[in-house]
Amino acid sequence: MNWISNYVRPKINSLFTRREVPENLWVKCDECGTMLFHRELDASLQVCTNCGHHMAISPRERFRALFDGGMFAEVAVPRPIADPLAFRDQKKYVDRLREARKATGEEEAMLVAEGEISRLKVVCAGQDFAFMAGSMGIYVGNAIIAAAERAVKLKSPLVLFAAAGGARMQEGILSLMQMPRSTVAVQLLKEAGLPYVVVLTHPTTGGVTASYAMLGDVQIAEPGALICFAGPRVIEQTIRETLPEGFQRAEYLLDHGMLDRVVKRKHLRRELASILRLLLGLPPPVLGELPAPSEVEARGAP
Numbered sequence: 001m002n003w004i005s006n007y008v009r010p011k012i013n014s015l016f017t018r019r020e021v022p023e024n025l026w027v028k029c030d031e032c033g034t035m036l037f038h039r040e041l042d043a044s045l046q047v048c049t050n051c052g053h054h055m056a057i058s059p060r061e062r063f064r065a066l067f068d069g070g071m072f073a074e075v076a077v078p079r080p081i082a083d084p085l086a087f088r089d090q091k092k093y094v095d096r097l098r099e100a101r102k103a104t105g106e107e108e109a110m111l112v113a114e115g116e117i118s119r120l121k122v123v124c125a126g127q128d129f130a131f132m133a134g135s136m137g138i139y140v141g142n143a144i145i146a147a148a149e150r151a152v153k154l155k156s157p158l159v160l161f162a163a164a165g166g167a168r169m170q171e172g173i174l175s176l177m178q179m180p181r182s183t184v185a186v187q188l189l190k191e192a193g194l195p196y197v198v199v200l201t202h203p204t205t206g207g208v209t210a211s212y213a214m215l216g217d218v219q220i221a222e223p224g225a226l227i228c229f230a231g232p233r234v235i236e237q238t239i240r241e242t243l244p245e246g247f248q249r250a251e252y253l254l255d256h257g258m259l260d261r262v263v264k265r266k267h268l269r270r271e272l273a274s275i276l277r278l279l280l281g282l283p284p285p286v287l288g289e290l291p292a293p294s295e296v297e298a299r300g301a302p
């Protein structure tokens with residue numbers, strides 16, 4: 001022990017380590033520009049506390065907030081052949097997949113889970129926009145089929161959270177084949193008489209909008225979500241006209257009869273609990289805390 005090891009070395013080390021401040025401590029709201037502290041944003045489920053703008057949320061984070069006690073079990077999804085067309089653009093498709101897996105920590109663009117929402121067993125499928133823009137490839141098709149089959153087996157409703165840039169170009173025609181495949185999966189639920197509810201989140205576009213995302217018994221959307229087949233820019237360039245304010249946004253689509261409800265993220269859990277129980281002919285969900293057993297007995301309840 002001497003002056004060098006006790007004083008100089010820690011001082012030098014601190015000079016290098018002090019700079020490693022996590023970069024994502026503050027997040028800027030795309031809508032109003034407010035700087036939001038990440039913990040505050042986690043608590044508000046990635047909704048801007050200043051303007052109410054709904055930012056992207058990962059399926060895992062969403063499920064933790066949605067299921068009772070934040071508890072759910074993942075439903076296994078069969079893994080398809082990786083890179084069936086040996087596709088390459090500026091990068092190899094396998095490299096893009098590897099990068100997306102590393103960045104999100106998820107296997108693919110859809111997470112399927114089962115758990116309880118207000119004591120009702122529900123299967124949920126959540127699309128992850130952070131994973132290659134949530135694009136629909138064979139895996140996503142497999143995930144929807146696995147979710148539908150699991151729901152039928154459990155006699156549970158299926159809730160699907162859609163978020164996608166469309167079909168996965170790197171899988172060519174095989175990605176488009178997921179449109180009829182997922183439609184058949186939805187049909188499984190309808191034949192079993194089970195509710196299928198879709199929550200459209202920002203953005204839901206392309207082949208996803210043209211298949212399973214628009215087949216729900218009840219169509220819910222998050223505020224401000226862009227929901228379309230072709231985007232506003234493409235339409236504007238094609239028809240050479242300025243589109244009305246809020247075109248293809250959730251509120252506009254609600255006004256024009258394309259949606260049933262626009263629900264804020266913080267109310268989704270309660271809203272889904274009510275809708276699912278209503279569709280299944282069950283009594284409404286119990287909101288808030290139940291009284292302790294001793295209190296019930298004291299009041300003479302059975």
Ligand SMILES: [Zn+2]
Pocket residue numbers: 029030031032033034048049050051052053
């Ligand atoms: Zn904001």
